Amino acid sequence: MATAVRPVRIVVAKVGLDGHDRGVKVVARALRDAGYEVIYTGLRQTPEMVVDAALQEDAQVIGLSIHSGAHMTLFPAVVEELKRRKATDIIVFGGGIIPDDDIAALKKNGVEEIFTPGTPLQEIVDWLRQRFPESATK
Amino acid sequence: MKVRARDPKQAWQEEFESSPVREDGIETSTISGIPLEPLYTSADLPRRAEEYPGQFPYTRGIHPSGYRGRLWTMRQFSGFATAEETNRRYKYLLANGQTGLSVAFDMPTLMGQDSDAPTSRGEVGHCGVAIDSLADMETLFEGIPLGDITTSMTINSPAAILLCMYIAVAEEQGVPASKLGGTLQNDILKEFIAQKEFIFPPAPSMRLVVDSIEYCAREVPKWNTISISGYHIREAGSTAAQELAFTLADGMAYVDACLERGMHIDDFASRLSFFFDAHIDFFEEIAKFRAARRIWARWMRERYGAQQERSWKLRFHTQTAGVSLTAQQPELNIARTAVEALAAVLGGTQSLHTNAMDEVLALPTDKAARLALRTQQLLAYETGVASTIDPLGGSYLVEALTDEMERQAEAYFKRIEEIGGVIPAIEVGFFQKEIADAAFRYQQELEQKRRIVVGVNDFTVEDEQAIEILRIDPRLESEQAERISEVRRKRDQARCSNALNRLRKAAAGTDNLMPYILDAVRAYATEGEIMHTMVEVFGTYTETAVV
Amino acid sequence: MRALARAITLVERRDPSIRDLEEAVRNDTRSDTNPVGVTGFTGAPGTGKSTLVDAVVTLLRTREQSVAVLATDPNSPFTGGAILGDRIRMQRHALDPKVFIRSMGARGHLGGLSLASREAIRLLGAFGFDQVVVETVGVGQSELEVAAVADTTVVVLTPNLGDSVQMIKAGILEIADVFVVNKADIDGHGRVVAELRTMLNMAPKASWKPPIIPTVATRQEGVEQLWEAILAHRSHLERTGKAKELSERRLRDETVEVAAELARERTRRALREDPALTERLLKEGTPYRTAEEILRTRTDN
Numbered sequence: 001m002a003t004a005v006r007p008v009r010i011v012v013a014k015v016g017l018d019g020h021d022r023g024v025k026v027v028a029r030a031l032r033d034a035g036y037e038v039i040y041t042g043l044r045q046t047p048e049m050v051v052d053a054a055l056q057e058d059a060q061v062i063g064l065s066i067h068s069g070a071h072m073t074l075f076p077a078v079v080e081e082l083k084r085r086k087a088t089d090i091i092v093f094g095g096g097i098i099p100d101d102d103i104a105a106l107k108k109n110g111v112e113e114i115f116t117p118g119t120p121l122q123e124i125v126d127w128l129r130q131r132f133p134e135s136a137t138k
Numbered sequence: 139m140k141v142r143a144r145d146p147k148q149a150w151q152e153e154f155e156s157s158p159v160r161e162d163g164i165e166t167s168t169i170s171g172i173p174l175e176p177l178y179t180s181a182d183l184p185r186r187a188e189e190y191p192g193q194f195p196y197t198r199g200i201h202p203s204g205y206r207g208r209l210w211t212m213r214q215f216s217g218f219a220t221a222e223e224t225n226r227r228y229k230y231l232l233a234n235g236q237t238g239l240s241v242a243f244d245m246p247t248l249m250g251q252d253s254d255a256p257t258s259r260g261e262v263g264h265c266g267v268a269i270d271s272l273a274d275m276e277t278l279f280e281g282i283p284l285g286d287i288t289t290s291m292t293i294n295s296p297a298a299i300l301l302c303m304y305i306a307v308a309e310e311q312g313v314p315a316s317k318l319g320g321t322l323q324n325d326i327l328k329e330f331i332a333q334k335e336f337i338f339p340p341a342p343s344m345r346l347v348v349d350s351i352e353y354c355a356r357e358v359p360k361w362n363t364i365s366i367s368g369y370h371i372r373e374a375g376s377t378a379a380q381e382l383a384f385t386l387a388d389g390m391a392y393v394d395a396c397l398e399r400g401m402h403i404d405d406f407a408s409r410l411s412f413f414f415d416a417h418i419d420f421f422e423e424i425a426k427f428r429a430a431r432r433i434w435a436r437w438m439r440e441r442y443g444a445q446q447e448r449s450w451k452l453r454f455h456t457q458t459a460g461v462s463l464t465a466q467q468p469e470l471n472i473a474r475t476a477v478e479a480l481a482a483v484l485g486g487t488q489s490l491h492t493n494a495m496d497e498v499l500a501l502p503t504d505k506a507a508r509l510a511l512r513t514q515q516l517l518a519y520e521t522g523v524a525s526t527i528d529p530l531g532g533s534y535l536v537e538a539l540t541d542e543m544e545r546q547a548e549a550y551f552k553r554i555e556e557i558g559g560v561i562p563a564i565e566v567g568f569f570q571k572e573i574a575d576a577a578f579r580y581q582q583e584l585e586q587k588r589r590i591v592v593g594v595n596d597f598t599v600e601d602e603q604a605i606e607i608l609r610i611d612p613r614l615e616s617e618q619a620e621r622i623s624e625v626r627r628k629r630d631q632a633r634c635s636n637a638l639n640r641l642r643k644a645a646a647g648t649d650n651l652m653p654y655i656l657d658a659v660r661a662y663a664t665e666g667e668i669m670h671t672m673v674e675v676f677g678t679y680t681e682t683a684v685v
Numbered sequence: 686m687r688a689l690a691r692a693i694t695l696v697e698r699r700d701p702s703i704r705d706l707e708e709a710v711r712n713d714t715r716s717d718t719n720p721v722g723v724t725g726f727t728g729a730p731g732t733g734k735s736t737l738v739d740a741v742v743t744l745l746r747t748r749e750q751s752v753a754v755l756a757t758d759p760n761s762p763f764t765g766g767a768i769l770g771d772r773i774r775m776q777r778h779a780l781d782p783k784v785f786i787r788s789m790g791a792r793g794h795l796g797g798l799s800l801a802s803r804e805a806i807r808l809l810g811a812f813g814f815d816q817v818v819v820e821t822v823g824v825g826q827s828e829l830e831v832a833a834v835a836d837t838t839v840v841v842l843t844p845n846l847g848d849s850v851q852m853i854k855a856g857i858l859e860i861a862d863v864f865v866v867n868k869a870d871i872d873g874h875g876r877v878v879a880e881l882r883t884m885l886n887m888a889p890k891a892s893w894k895p896p897i898i899p900t901v902a903t904r905q906e907g908v909e910q911l912w913e914a915i916l917a918h919r920s921h922l923e924r925t926g927k928a929k930e931l932s933e934r935r936l937r938d939e940t941v942e943v944a945a946e947l948a949r950e951r952t953r954r955a956l957r958e959d960p961a962l963t964e965r966l967l968k969e970g971t972p973y974r975t976a977e978e979i980l981r982t983r984t985d986n
Binding site for chain 3: 006007028029031032033034035036037038039040041042048049052053055056057058085087
């Protein structure tokens with residue numbers, strides 16, 4: 001039997017106390033429209049919760065949205081937790097209020113990509129498509 | 139040549155239709171989707187009796203003298219890192235002409251957590267000032283006479299606690315509560331709808347709000363007990379019409395709750411205040427503000443039977459739209475903010491906050507914060523717009539738009555009523571869905587270039603110059619943790635525990651909680667301890683997420 | 686846990702190695718006399734289903750039972766994507782190692798439950814969970830799908846959706862083994878219960894009369910009675926021999942479904958890879974003849 005094409009699964013979450021979810025919801029919809037299965041885990045997630053969800057859901061990607069300024073603590077915490085759970089094959093990307101200097105530091109520390117305010121949604125989708133070509137959908 | 143007498147309107151119509159039309163981005167509708175016609179004429183003026191400022195329904199303003207009597211308050215929202223640093227920034231802004239204080243708290247404080255709680259890791263002092271106990275509040279207002287200024291505090295779920303801290307600091311300064319003036323945001327409904335900084339479930343949250351309104355009506359009569367907010371709803375992606383409708387609906391829900399408590403409408407209505415966004419779609423915003431006054435006045439007088447004029451007058455604070463700021467070519471944000479501030483002023487706002495240009499990236503630097511304030515001063519003193527009351531009154535466009543806003547708001551009120559009211563609507567995700575849909579639509583308009591944002595989807599530059607931004611010292615978190623430990627060490631532990639126990643008992647009953655919270659605050663219980671005590675009784679709330 | 690998650694993915698991808706897995710599962714699993722209990726929850730959006738499932742999980746955990754939850758949401762038929770948001774209602778159980786939550790897209794399966802869910806349920810049982818809960822949104826025919834995989838189907842209703850019980854879709858009343866009327870604290874609750882009872886009384890007599898359980902899921906009220914009702918239904922199935930009957934029927938049905946899916950795949954592939962065939966089909970307009978030819982002559986390699 002032919003192997004069914006399996007959509008790429010992305011866990012999308014807000015870590016930390018910040019509740020501004022406009023961006024993450026808009027991105028979730030755009031990813032769905034691009035053919036991805038998006039598991040939205042909501043607000044106030046801890047790094048442990050996000051990684052645990054990604055493992056249960058067998059997701060390939062974790063997307064985080066942070067507007068509170070706590071990104072330099074929270075992104076690395078998620079990367080650490082992935083290491084601890086031996087799941088470093090799951091890639092991490094994110095968005096929010098993140099200054100350019102911090103982006104460089106985050107990328108050195110295991111975050112694959114950061115999308116700053118004003119990034120067209122298509123850019124995020126293109127990046128995912130290029131990262132996961134075998135799952136090319138419409 | 140034969141000269142025909144032509145109907146001038148028809149003539150214009152024909153000439154317009156045969157003229158070439160610009161191809162690049164004409165906004166043919168407002169962000170709310172209301173069509174923007176090429177021309178409005180007297181035929182578009184709504185048929186109504188001439189309106190005057192200071193007269194019901196206050197479309198043209200709540201004061202007969204407008205800004206001639208008193209300028210809007212220049213109230214810049216501010217706060218970061220420690221109470222000490224924020225205290226310095228306040229003194230700096232007051233010295234530079236700011237006329238009222240506005241406190242921004244950090245995420246842990248907004249969420250009722252102490253700075254040393256595990257969930258506060260990485261979050262202390264980043265988006266506002268960290269306040270853990272009365273000790274921090276004392277530092278925050280050190281050297282600032284609370285009897286002489288007004289202060290706005292932007293906090294919601296723990297609002298009652300912060301208000302009690304303010305009252306306690308004033309007490310220490312020898313200022314009685316009855317003299318205190320200011321505003322508490324305290325608008326929990328919009329948290330459930332948009333900003334999501336809720337802790338307790340809706341029912342106990344509403345109880346706390348009503349407790350604070352009831353308490354202030356007696357003890358702190360000059361205090362604006364609530365700032366019913368549309369800003370956050372708008373920033374979450376709603377249209378202007380939705381912002382207007384949802385905010386006023388929330389207002390009515392609070393009025394209903396207070397009436398249910400047994401208060402009389404005229405005892406509290408005049409201390410309800412509002413908070414709107416000033417977005418970049420210029421004329422729509424002005425119409426929104428005017429419609430807000432008209433609608434609220436009607437509802438207060440006709441539906442709720444308020445007798446006193448001051449109960450009918452909608453007063454509001456405005457903040458320019460954070461969501462309109464761009465990270466690209468950020469200096470342009472100064473211009474955006476100026477246009478938005480102008481809309482707020484032409485709409486008759488009572489007080490105004492203008493964003494700093496660097497706020498997409500971080501909290502503002504001193505320089506950017508000062509420029510934002512100067513923008514308001516420019517409007518007030520150089521442009522002449524404050525010299526005439528409601529200068530756009532009578533404009534065909536603005537009057538037509540004001541009416542349209544009113545119509546759309548009323549249509550939403552009906553829908554909310556059909557669902558059973560604001561809280562049932564929140565629980566089925568009605569507002570959240572409207573907002574998420576509008577946000578997504580807007581994003582698509584941007585991506586398809588049907589709407590332009592300069593520097594983002596058009597007129598971009600390749601080489602963005604980095605600008606200097608504010609950094610929060612990471613040592614702050616451990617320093618703040620030490621401060622809390624010190625407070626806990628030095629306080630009278632028995633007095634503190636007793637106060638918290640009494641609060642817990644009262645929370646399980648029906649007493650007004652304000653006096654109990656005040657006692658706990660005076661005993662130097664931390665914010666986290668007070669919130670935790672109430673969580674033990676009220677529980678916490680998980681939202682129905684609507685994407 | 687990751688092994689389980691990955692196994693479910695293999696099932697979703699219908700990876701050939703799933704055949705070996707099936708073997709291992711058969712050999713390793715508990716005996717057929719004590720298969721894992723599967724309870725299905727279905728109902729319209731807005732009924733508080735996820736909150737109810739969360740409450741049931743909480744109850745089961747207080748009784749030291751391990752639970753796996755399969756929550757399905759529809760995939761977009763156009764893009765294939767989906768937003769799966771049911772986990773949010775179960776935050777309480779995040780990081781509890783004895784609770785496993787998996788969101789599944791319906792993957793174009795018209796009914797709302799993908800073919801993979803059945804195999805996934807078997808896997809969950811094999812991995813040792815005491816209880817499996819399947820949750821679907823009540824759209825299309827998905828309620829019928831749930832009934833096909835669950836031992837006990839719970840249909841969730843609420844008073845404030847504006848519809849009276851009369852308007853509930855045909856088929857729902859027939860498949861429900863237990864009715865829950867959630868949000869029992871709201872006006873109109875009594876009316877829904879009364880209407881339901883009337884309708885049930887009018888239905889032809891059967892050996893099992895579905896109980897109607899009022900709940901307030903957000904306050905964990907009525908959940909114990911609900912679980913009692915579910916257990917009562919299960920023992921009814923055991924006692925009357927229906928359990929065996931259902932389990933056999935399910936295996937047969939599933940085989941039919943798998944065959945149908947295989948045939949679909951084979952046909953799509955043939956049309957994709959054989960231009961001559963497609964040309965003939967388009968010229969002559971004979972889907973039946975073409976289909977029969979494909980099934981007769983093409984194989985799967």
